[in-house]
Amino acid sequence: MEKNLKIINACDTNCPVKKSLDILSGKWTMMILYQINTRTIRYGELKRAVVGISEKMLIQELNSLVERKLVSKKAYPEIPPRVEYKLTELGVKTLPIIDQIAAFGLENLV
């Protein structure tokens, strides 16, 4: 028995919680995933749904989410422009997390 066997699941670089948070942290990230959810949604709708977010932050988050493969983006070559976002297969897998977070808020935070 080594003395450090006590720490079985220490949070180092391999910690699954840390890895998930690398992707999911950020003031707006989970709220955006929550709003996209199972639907296809346009940029403007999302902007109205995520009350208080600035255009800069919304675009920045969306680009980042697309880069991280949680969200996919489809732009139609129209004027005025039309861009649709939806969750990827990987993004859909975050929904159980979001559901738990929403449930916790509903049940415990007034």
Place this chain on the structure above:
Amino acid sequence: MEKNLKIINACDTNCPVKKSLDILSGKWTMMILYQINTRTIRYGELKRAVVGISEKMLIQELNSLVERKLVSKKAYPEIPPRVEYKLTELGVKTLPIIDQIAAFGLENLV
């Protein structure tokens, strides 16, 4: 039908996701909850378990978690000091969230 009936669960101040994140966001918060989990743990153990955290951040987070009623603290009047932390009833209710986050990391992030 009003035109804004479309936005049924908009993320404004009453959004349960937003409310939960107010409490749970922060670089170290969920990792600390993950490490405390169902056990009673001393400050020093926690420091070793959450690899990379500074003493300042750990104490700051713990104080904040105690204030938010997610963690309870018991200090023994001994020298050298001994302080134990564990999750409150409310804190335990965050574990399903943490479990989902850990599962997501394990299954999807290398």
Place this chain on the structure above:
DNA sequence: TTAGGTACTTACTAAATGGTTAGAAATATT
């Protein structure tokens, strides 16, 4: 010709967060 709609971009500023270092307190051990 002017205004409106949609999806962005850019430059700048402000605020929140995190890190480093040093130290304090009280006792036991060397």
Place this chain on the structure above:
DNA sequence: AATATTTCTAACCATTTAGTAAGTACCTAA
């Protein structure tokens, strides 16, 4: 007498993140 132990505090600085405000592009309708 000096050192170690354990938990925690304070001052200061650096970095990261978020917010503000303005502008761009292109076409349509008034």
